Amino acid sequence: MISSPGCGQLLRDHRNRTSGDYPATRTIWSSRGGISGLSPKLASDAVPVEARVDRACALEKPDDGNDEVNTVSGNAARTSAAQGRYIPWPGGGPEMYAKVTLASVLALGRLVAALPQATEVTTTTSTTGTPIGALSTTVLASSVPQLPPDPAATIYPRNGQLNEPQPAPYVPAGGLGTNGTEPNYQVKSDWDFFSVALGVYQEYIELDLFEYFFERFSREEAAAAGLRPDDLDLIAFMARQEVDHAILLSNMLGSAAPQRCNYTYPFTTVREYIDFSQKLTRWGEAGVYGFLEHMDSRESATLLLQSITTEARQQMIFRQFEGLFAMPEFFEVGTPQSWQWTLLAPFISSCPGNQTRLPWQNFPALHVLNNPNPARKHPALTKVGERISDISPDEACDLEECGPAITQTRSALSYPGREVYFAWEEPGKAVGPDQSYMTSTTAGKPAFVAWVTQLNVTYSPLTSYGNNTGHTVQPGVDVYGVGDPAINGTIFVLLTDTDLFVTPFNLSLINPHVRAGPAMYQAG
Secondary structure: OEOOOOHHHHHHHHHHHOOOOOOOOOEEOOOOOOOOOOOOEEHHHOOOHHHHHHHHHHOOEOOOOOOOEOOOOOOOOEOOHHHOOOOOOHHHOOOOOOOOOHHHHHHHHHHHHOOOOOOOOOOOOOOOOOOOOOOOOOOOOOOOOOOOOOHHHHOOOOOOOOOOOOOEOOEOOOOOOOOOOOOOOOOOOHHHHHHHHHHHHHHHHHHHHHHHHHHHOOHHHHHHOOOOHHHHHHHHHHHHHHHHHHHHHHHHHHHHOOOOOEEOOOOOOHHHHHHHHHHHHHHHHHHHHHHHOOOOOHHHHHHHHHHHHHHHHHHHHHHHHOOOOOOOOOOOOOOOHHHHHHHHHHHEEEOOOOOOOOOOOEOOOEEEOOOOOOOEOOHHHOOOOOOHHHOOOOOEOOHHHHOOOOOOOOOOOOOOOOEEEEEEOOOOOEEOHHHOEEEOOOOOOOOEEEEEEOOEEEEEEOEEEEOOEEEEEOOOOEOOOOOOEOOOOEEEEEEEOOOOOOOHHHHHHHHHHEEEEEEEEEOO
8 A cells, every 4th residue: 555655744844834724614705894796605515625635645555556546525426647747648648850761750650540549537426427618608700800900099198298187196087997886806708707707727737636646756856856844835835815716716707617527648657747738738728828918897807917926926936846947938828718718628437417517618638749758858850749757767866856846047958940749539529528629710721820928929831731730940039139049948839720920919800710729838
């Protein structure tokens, strides 16, 4: 029998270092005397995170290769990590580097088409699993039109002077929500509700993921990956952060807020866990940035900003745990809700039967076949289909060079001119909770790869081989000038049928042209 020794003490030690214990039950945002528009909710609706970690540490797992574990949050079972949604390449995968043959890529396309699905987690509250697609009502048009700028957008004279009377001393004219009206933090439109609901789905998987570390891995396994006891304290505290984030967002929605689901994960080692976590927090962060400034409720947007900036810190911490340069970008990208849902949904195996459904699109999956492996000495030479655990000791980057640190100055993980290989799925595949959503696309034949990062959307031509496989050449582009490369960090790539001009504020106009993706590309 194996367990995670000492991890129950982890949070107890942390609580002793902070100002007071976490209460077992407390009222958040009471209806009067609190924040208007947020529903009262008790933290006791969920088991306190310290209790979850303590109880998770006490779980005994049979040492028989079967990692099925009873959870401590009401879920019936958890899928083995070894049965997650990583791409399994038979026999360890073809032994090729970035430049591969046409025949090899075609063969890989057949492998991707035959990928097994994540093992479903059973639950007493799951739905039937019948694919019914995204939530929908009357649809007024096939897509949102691309219109010219609002004429009023350029009226303001940028002359450095006060051009209107001031409403009060030291207060310039203008702004939203600045006239003294008492704020109400309730969502104000379908856009608001389902954007925040998507955020709740994201908060719950992050909570589950951070808790699961202590169920899945021992202290010795963490130490072998370079994580100190204090680092484990930090992961445990991240889980505690997610409890409050889920409460905050759920209070904006009221009784119809999504509930915690069951999940399946693609990692088998601590380093794979860290890599998955830094990618998951990346798309969670970017997804909120994408809808935040479009919300009707500016009050809700204010609170969301205060939570997502915390999650941005989490993402950078996982980059530090992975031995990457802490922040190689100059700006953080925001992405549409459907991109976040496309990336998130495959890891949700089942949800309660009365779960609030989402209207966002699930695009066909896109696989980067030679995604740079951060655990390599030379990530740009990653083999096709390689996972972190596939590399040999002589190819691996040791902990001194790329172990957990405040930052690591690494050689480039990728570079302009690198050939990047892809395989993608057909639409019409059942995905998400209980396999109840369907992937779809309105795009034509894929012709471009869109590289979405920082302030830029850059297109490169896609060379297609048929059988849903192809490659492109990584472009070299700067944000403003020499020395600020746009393609860096953990970024988004998609296949599109055209090279539509879009900017950060109207990025979702690209959605009707997305054939597959997004996928996360580890550029730096």
